[in-house]
Amino acid sequence: MPPRKVVTGRSQEPRRRYAEELRRLRVARGLSLRELADLVGWDASLFGKLETGSSLGGPEVAEALDQFYGTPGLLLAMWEMALGDPTQFKEKYRRYIALEAEASSLWHFGVSVLPGLLQTEAYAYEVLALGGAKGKELEQQVAARTGRRVLLSGDNAPPFRAIIAEAVLRTPLRDAAAWREQLDYLLEVSEHPNITLQVLPSRAGLHGLVGTDVMFLRLPNGVTVAYAENAHRGELIEENAAVERLQRAYDAMRDEALSPAESRKFILRMLEEVPCDPSP
Template identity: 65%
Template sequence: MPQRRAVTGRSQEPRQRFAEELRLLRTEKGVSLKDLADRLGWDASLFGKMENGHTLGGPEVVQALDQYFGTAGMLLVLWELAVADPSQFKERYRRYMSLEAEATSLWHYAVANLPGVLQTPEYARELLASSGLTGTELDVQVEARMGRRALLLADAAPQFRTILSEMVLRTPLGSPEAWRAQLEHLCAVSQRPNITIHVLPWSAGLHGLTNADTMFLRGPNGQTVAWIETGYSGELVKETAAVDRLQLLYDRVRDLALSPHKSRQLIGRLLEEAPCDPSI
């Protein structure tokens, strides 16, 4: 394994540190971007963007780089730090992001928007843009959100259950094709053994979680905490009695929701009904 370099100056920033390490490792090995692309099968431009800090890439390419350079997982660790860098998120999400990354299981309820871990890039971009983000900041936030999707796609991914209010599925994107791609993505991930999707129909009426997105995170120590978000603020609930009350509300909402099978059927029907882009 190459000698570890001291972390100084700008390299203390996780994103910059990751890009710097990639450049130095490739330079030390004496290979070009094209050589790297030919050997690993990804486009040379991707490696160039990663070395320039314009993109972080995905976990698969980082694992391939770790193997190629013989860095025993060091690059993947740096990538994870860069993806979870709190500077890419509002300060109030810092602790939540840490708990999400460590969770062994997650239970979620969505009022109006899909959870970030199930969003396509197009969905994330339109949603984040609607909150006022633009330009480079928007690109960084979309990329960071896409990095969070890897949480559910890894080999040892945690169990994830979400209950989607029907409103979530009745609020399409501006682009018909992007909306179809999002519905197709939901159909695909619902087949994964670690992901369960329920739909709560409008006919269920009012319930205890009507006004707030809710996420329960079970940590490796067996403790469960809850994150409650209204869209304008978020609160981490750790007190056992409060978490228990919220879980009781969640269980009641789950009782009102469609089964995973019927939920997949509903998403499939919405996909069939979704309009196609007339320009295609």
């Protein structure tokens, strides 16, 4: 098959194409970023990040720009395509991200950090910075990770279960306010009908996934794959027997975990222990 002919000469990557289209529409109106911000109602710095591709923003921004530019549904559709664009992730994660986007259900165990789908921007920033990312690369990685959270929202969001080791909730961010925001976010999402959070208490002892974070993805064809990760490497596991061994370990931990209601109470206790900012 001959290669697809490029007609416009513009980027074929959804994320970059979205950024290019936003800039093209603004320039065609003869507007500066500040003038656009005044007219649409968001900060000029956000529109700058959108046009450089360092942020995708949210669907509400795309919808507002669609209305402003008279392009009903176009920018929102481009935003959705950019959100699922695997090229925004490192090569080794791209196949996993593509599978995650089509999964019919997901379940996760976190022994070291919170699952990426539940991380606030500040949490993602600190975790990714520890991996060596910095500057624009770090901003892009944070935007890519937090942008994935939209996967768990909406009427057609897949069911998601996360078992979180107690040690994860006892390892705060350096900034107390940011840690409070993260714990508040966990409590918020735990009320969503498609999200189940459970805490694995330390008293449960050693278990089959010690030292390993793992995400299971049930695909539309009924096949389940797993992505296992430790401090040094990650691996997509598709071989049935290997996935089943991990699932048995996961099921054994779920039996030892606190109930969702008890887990909410545990997170609330962690929140109460976070020092408040002193009054001025």
